[in-house]
Amino acid sequence: MSSSHLITRRTLLAGAAGTAAMAGLAPRAAHAAGVTIGFIYVGPKDDYGYNQAHAEGAAAIKSMPGITVVEEERVPETDDVEKTMESMIQLDGASLLFPTSFGYFDPYMLRMARKYPKIQFRHCGGLWKADKDPMNAGSYFGYIGMGQYLNGIVAGHMTKSKKVAFVAAKPIPQVLININSFALGARSVDPSITTRVIFTGDWSMAVKEAEATNSLVDQGADVITCHVDSPKVVVQTAEHRGIYTCGYHANQAPLAPKGYLTGAEWHWATVYKMFATKALAGEPLPNFVRGGLAQDFIKMSPYGPAVTPAARANADAVKAEIMKGGYAVFKGPLKDNTGKQVIPAGTAYPETAIQLESMNYLVEGVVGAIA
Template sequence: MRFRFRRATVACTALAAALTLAAAGCSSAASHDSTTSGASGSSAPGKGSKAVGFIFVGPKDDYGYNQAAYEGSQEVKKAFPDLQVITAENVPEDDNAARVMDSMIQKGAKIIFATSYGHLDAALKVAAEHPDVVVVQQGNVIANGKVTANVGTYFGTVYEPVYLAGIAAGKATKTNKLGYVYAFPIPQTIANIDAFELGAKSVNPAAKTYTVNTSNWCDPAKQAQATQSLLSQGVDVITQHQDCTATVIKATEAAGAYTVGYHADASSLAPKGWLTGSQWAWGPLYTDIVKTAEAGTFTGSKYNANYRVGYKNGENPFIQSPFGPSVTQETKDAIAAAKTKISAADGSPFVGPVTDQDGKVRIPAGTVPDYATLDTIDYFVDGVVGQLPKS
């Protein structure tokens, strides 16, 4: 598959455009590393690049979001030994991001990956100022009116493997209380929380998911407090939507509770309580984007700005993590069957009827919502405990 954004399924809505919160935690200083050289001049956007640039909002060893993105960049490095791969960690979601991307362009980069949700504005600015450079942003959507041929977004349907992980949680819990530590109420996060609860409920109707909001993508102190709050309520399985995941996992393991991971394989941090998780495998998709740009056939948002891949087209970069020692064969079989079911044309974790916390039917019986619809979700489903913060 060549990455041309032609098969995108995400609609550009006012809600998604407005929610330009950070999809990863911030820090003020940017650090760089790079490999060595290659290539020549350009014509089409991205063609003839000497380098490929990646900016990360956090550290590359966070056992989470940024580590997964960094590992993907290193697969690009292996796939294109003649291209310099330039990386920058701890790049804030402000004008500094544009400055760092500009510096990469000065070093010969004509392909830039801006890997955080909050890097969108900077990515659009850089793309507009450098029409010969392909700029792709991870996890957001580009609103109508900001479309140019050299820019686009990409992401996986993260809630699909999260739904499967919810099945493991629903099977493992003894208290029927599951915990979810999350940062911001953006559609991606809400869809994950809802999918986790729906997965758990599919095998354990009594399961409920208790939520705690940290309003930060990576604040270990807030994460520790949130974890203890959940444990004190009798929660015995905890998952999260945080960039850095170690604090929550270690605290959960120390309390003898079960862990469901997110973003990266952190099973080494919870040798007893690890169930499974969801993790990024960005290498193939990153590599495909670079191939397309290098070939001069990148069409970006000229056709459709926002590209999503999921189980229905077999290319989801968000995959299931390894199982832990306590997961039974029965649970593994249930997860395998559920994956086959939701991967079908008429399948989804959100096949109706789906009701919200107030009992209102949000997805009618028999309806299969598409990826675009779920990328704008703004409600908690029945079974989720906790209220969405008011904007």
């Protein structure tokens, strides 16, 4: 089933300094047959978390005329994802693929992109590089670290024990940005606050996440957030233990009516609508897409009932600054938690700084290690 004849055109736009690379092979529908878009998820698409956020974005473009969405859930980060991509291309006629999980990018998606140069691949979170990766591939992501920074500010106001906590899956840059942003947000309120982090080792480990949450509460932490695929277990366990939670990925307020403070949520509909519109119009798709609160790529959950007016005011003020653009959470002098200087004085990395996407340290005030 071939839904469209693809006329390839290589457009290299020499972007102005500082703008993202905007080169690509554009699929063009010669017979106005519409575009089939494939979404691949690593877990179930109703997991209260990462996959649900993407599935909500996919659902938002399903109703667009000319767009056909095909989806597959629970695809492991192994050769399996190549088979899924292959079948979406060969059997469903997909011309644009969104493999959404971190581990799909290298080598699986890159390999498929080289094999199918006429198909467009856009990966969530991968660090696509114009000089070495295929031009029909690319990546998109949101600066959700800013949301975790705002989480941290609220947490910093609400903690009484001066210990906040973070349940993390794996020490990859995106996770480290979130941990560090949360810690810096809390420390912007009170520099004596420490952030304890536990790595569970994988994206979805229900029992370990519950154990980690309990251990952190036992250690005196009274506000917790997380970066795992489904925050459901962490949020429920924390609510059960009577401590506060800040959400992640999606809105978990229904799971913790008492303790939910706020949360950093994705809003992928913005990104997928943009790609779908361009694909329908036959325009080249951008290779490197990033956005934050201001671009509506991410949003904050409404404040929970426990949040104090002071915490709201502080978080709202910082959010307003972030919306103006150029706000830098990571600025020198900044030390990591071993005392080594990681950002020299006078250097500031706003959310758009590409250096942040290869982060490999935990900042001062975080108790934990990445290896």
